[in-house]
Amino acid sequence: MLKISNLNVSIQSVDILRDVSIQVDTASMAGLVGRNGAGKTTLIKSVMGILKPKSGTIEFDGVDLIQTPVNLRNRLGIGYMPEDRRLIPDLTVEENILVPAWANEQIDAHKRLGYVYDLIPELRAFAPRRGQQLSGGQQKLVALGRALMIGSKLLLLDEPFEGVAPALAQRLAEVISRLQTEGMAVIFSESDLQYSEHLVQKVYSIDRGAVTERPLKPRL
Ligand SMILES: Nc1ncnc2c1ncn2[C@@H]1O[C@H](COP(=O)(O)OP(=O)(O)OP(=O)(O)O)[C@@H](O)[C@H]1O
Numbered sequence: 001m002l003k004i005s006n007l008n009v010s011i012q013s014v015d016i017l018r019d020v021s022i023q024v025d026t027a028s029m030a031g032l033v034g035r036n037g038a039g040k041t042t043l044i045k046s047v048m049g050i051l052k053p054k055s056g057t058i059e060f061d062g063v064d065l066i067q068t069p070v071n072l073r074n075r076l077g078i079g080y081m082p083e084d085r086r087l088i089p090d091l092t093v094e095e096n097i098l099v100p101a102w103a104n105e106q107i108d109a110h111k112r113l114g115y116v117y118d119l120i121p122e123l124r125a126f127a128p129r130r131g132q133q134l135s136g137g138q139q140k141l142v143a144l145g146r147a148l149m150i151g152s153k154l155l156l157l158d159e160p161f162e163g164v165a166p167a168l169a170q171r172l173a174e175v176i177s178r179l180q181t182e183g184m185a186v187i188f189s190e191s192d193l194q195y196s197e198h199l200v201q202k203v204y205s206i207d208r209g210a211v212t213e214r215p216l217k218p219r220l
Contacts, residue, residue: 001023001024001025001026001060001061001185002022002023002024002047002058002059002060002154002185002187003022003023003057003058003059003060004020004021004022004023004043004047004056004057004058004059005021005056005057005058005059006019006020006021006055006056006057007019007020007021007043007046007053007055007056007057007058008020008053008054008055008056009042009043009046009051009052009053009054009209010054011042011051015054015209016039016042016209017039017042017043017046017053017209018208018209018210019056019210020043020056020206020209020210020211021211022043022187022204022211023202024154024185024186024187024202025185025201026153026183026184026185027180027181027183027184027185028180028185028186028201028202029176029179029180029185029186029187029188029196029199029200029201029202030186030187030188030200030201030202030203030204031187031188031189031190031193031196031197031199031200031202031203031204032044032187032188032189032190032204032206032211033189033190033191033192033193033203033204033205033206033214034189034191034205034206034207035191035207036191038206038207038208038209039206039208039209040158040159040189040206041083041158041189042209043189043206043211044080044156044158044187044189046058047060047065047078047156047187048070048073048078048080048156049065049066049068049069049070049073050070052066053066060076060078060153060154061076061153063076071103071104074100074103074104074150075104076153076154077150077151077152077153077154078150078151078153078154078155078156079100079146079147079148079149079150079151079152079154079155079156080147080151080155080156080158081140081143081144081146081147081155081156081157081158081160082143082158083158083159083162083189085136085139085140085142085143086143087131087132087134087139087142087143087146088131089130089131089132090130090131090132091130091131092127092128092129092130092131093123093126093127093128093129093130093131093134093142094113094123094127094128096131096142096146097113097116097123097142097145097146097149098113098149099146100146100147100149100150101113101149101150104150106149106150109149112148112149113149115148116145116148116149117145119145119148119175119178119182120141120144120145120148120175122138122141122171123141123142123145126138126141126142135165135168136163136164137163137164137165137168137169137172138168140160140164140168140172141168141171141172141175144157144160144172144175144176148179151184152184153183153184153185154184154185154186154187155179155184155185155186155187155188156187156188157176157186157187157188157189158188158189159188159189159190159191160172160176160188160190161173161190161194161195161196162190162191169194169195170195172195173195173196173199176188176196176199177199180199197217200216201216202216203215203216
């Protein structure tokens with residue numbers, strides 16, 4: 001379970017996140033919804049240890065993440081899909097997916113790769129292609145696969161549907177919905193819930209760095 005309490009984050013002395021509290025349970029999904037510049041990426045980067053909070057706590061499965069070095073997050077089973085994908089253009093799709101496994105000297109990398117391919121069969125078909133030969137949406141699928149290599153317990157997905165054609169966005173939503181049934185906690189940011197309203201157990205609205213939990217729309 002991810003538990004963020006009273007988190008405050010400043011960048012260059014400007015307060016960006018204000019007293020943010022969020023909880024995402026095991027095998028559940030939370031959407032973080034807000035406009036450009038609201039603070040979604042800042043929150044995700046704080047959980048990943050890329051930004052250092054001014055105050056507050058971030059706990060994952062009882063571990064104090066603020067005191068945990070960035071590289072050790074991988075060993076806790078935390079995966080991250082950045083908004084800008086960050087594929088290495090000259091590497092093949094398979095090599096891109098394997099990058100975190102190499103970086104972490106993951107022993108069961110090929111077994112995990114098989115699991116990722118079973119979850120997202122398109123990646124098997126793309127495997128020999130270079131990152132630069134894929135569309136933006138296909139690259140998002142690869143970035144999700146890469147995050148899944150080590151993200152076995154918690155996945156942080158920054159705007160996974162942004163700029164993706166509708167058919168591929170639906171496909172991404174389908175894959176993401178499977179993750180919950182695999183027991184993962186997932187938090188993803190979006191500017192609206194166009195593709196994911198039906199996936200989430202919780203919706204958090206973020207506005208100028210302040211977060212409030214929003215009631216879910218009744219499901220018909
Ligand atoms: N490196 C930085 N230096 C200064 N200000 C920053 C920096 N990074 C983010 N900010 C500011 O922090 C605020 C939150 O930015 P953030 O990227 O978290 O928003 P976001 O909700 O993810 O937006 P988007 O949907 O555009 O990615 C913005 O006002 C932004 O200008």
